Amino acid sequence: MTTPLLQVSGLKKHFASHVAGGATVKAVDDVSFAIDEGQTLGLVGESGCGKSTTGRSVLRLIEPSAGQLRFMGQDLGGMAAGPLRAMRRHMQMVFQDPYASLNPRMTVGEVLEEPLVVHRLHDRATRRRKVAEALDMVGLNPSYAARHPHEFSGGQRQRVGIARAIITRPKLVVADEAVSALDVSIQAQILNLLKQLQQDLGLTYLFVSHDLAVIRHVSDQIGVMYLGRMVELGPRDAIYAAPRHPYTQALLSAIPREHPDAPRQRIILQGSIPNPAAPPGGCHFHPRCPSCMQTCKTVAPAAVEVSPGHTVACHLYR
Numbered sequence: 603m604t605t606p607l608l609q610v611s612g613l614k615k616h617f618a619s620h621v622a623g624g625a626t627v628k629a630v631d632d633v634s635f636a637i638d639e640g641q642t643l644g645l646v647g648e649s650g651c652g653k654s655t656t657g658r659s660v661l662r663l664i665e666p667s668a669g670q671l672r673f674m675g676q677d678l679g680g681m682a683a684g685p686l687r688a689m690r691r692h693m694q695m696v697f698q699d700p701y702a703s704l705n706p707r708m709t710v711g712e713v714l715e716e717p718l719v720v721h722r723l724h725d726r727a728t729r730r731r732k733v734a735e736a737l738d739m740v741g742l743n744p745s746y747a748a749r750h751p752h753e754f755s756g757g758q759r760q761r762v763g764i765a766r767a768i769i770t771r772p773k774l775v776v777a778d779e780a781v782s783a784l785d786v787s788i789q790a791q792i793l794n795l796l797k798q799l800q801q802d803l804g805l806t807y808l809f810v811s812h813d814l815a816v817i818r819h820v821s822d823q824i825g826v827m828y829l830g831r832m833v834e835l836g837p838r839d840a841i842y843a844a845p846r847h848p849y850t851q852a853l854l855s856a857i858p859r860e861h862p863d864a865p866r867q868r869i870i871l872q873g874s875i876p877n878p879a880a881p882p883g884g885c886h887f888h889p890r891c892p893s894c895m896q897t898c899k900t901v902a903p904a905a906v907e908v909s910p911g912h913t914v915a916c917h918l919y920r
């Protein structure tokens with residue numbers, strides 16, 4: 603059995619919320635998953651479910667409150683600042699808003715060269731060559747290195763954001779709503795580019811998105827989050843063919859089927875996502891769940907394996 607590239611166990615990120623009078627918000631509450639090298643885990647859920655915080659905590663861009671992070675066989679969670687900085691060349695991020703994540707005063711060449719300078723990789727001439735190579739890999743003309751980010755379209759800027767993420771040849775890329783700000787036709791191009799780069803460079807992705815159609819397109823495994831907890835985790839095909847958690851069933855019922863003749867009844871959830879600072883007791887989903895039982899209101903369900911590698915946190919599967 604191979605060791606996963608990334609292993610996350612019991613990850614927690616708790617914040618003191620100013621808007622909720624200092625109440626603790628459990629943005630990420632005991633989340634566990636693993637990703638094998640070259641694979642993609644898609645994390646999905648509504649806004650505020652903790653998926654982006656999970657992505658950032660995994661890279662320690664924000665400090666987790668608890669949990670273990672193992673990356674490339676090392677204890678990432680316990681790593682001191684110096685070794686962590688060195689480790690960052692192996693784990694990069696692609697952000698939602700490419701414009702906000704690029705310094706508008708820098709040329710694209712400078713933007714791309716910066717991570718190589720920070721990690722003291724290569725001499726100047728080689729760095730320039732690497733910049734041209736990275737632009738070419740993301741489908742941009744290497745001569746664009748002299749331009750500024752504002753001269754590009756949204757899709758082109760996201761290509762620059764991706765070039766910056768891959769230029770240090772990382773092992774892991776966390777993509778946080780990487781195509782959400784783009785038109786649908788451009789989204790498809792960027793998703794195809796990410797898949798091509800995964801093949802060419804052996805990348806491993808943690809792909810965070812609220813969009814189930816996007817997640818289906820890119821993922822090998824899917825994790826469904828609700829109010830900080832992982833409610834279902836498993837192989838993509840198993841989850842799309844037969845979602846087990848009532849929340850996953852509702853989410854999937856809202857997207858078009860791949861085969862239009864396949865029936866699936868739309869499940870309309872009652873209410874909206876509750877305040878994360880004061881989540882409902884027991885199963886957080888219980889006020890909206892069509893299958894809610896008495897025990898659901900007081901006892902948080904533990905994750906149960908329903909088939910190999912497919913876990914569900916729901917009392918229906920005890």
Ligand code: SF4
Binds near residue numbers: 848889917
């Ligand atoms: Fe619904 Fe109960 Fe399962 Fe929660 S534990 S999803 S409330 S059936």
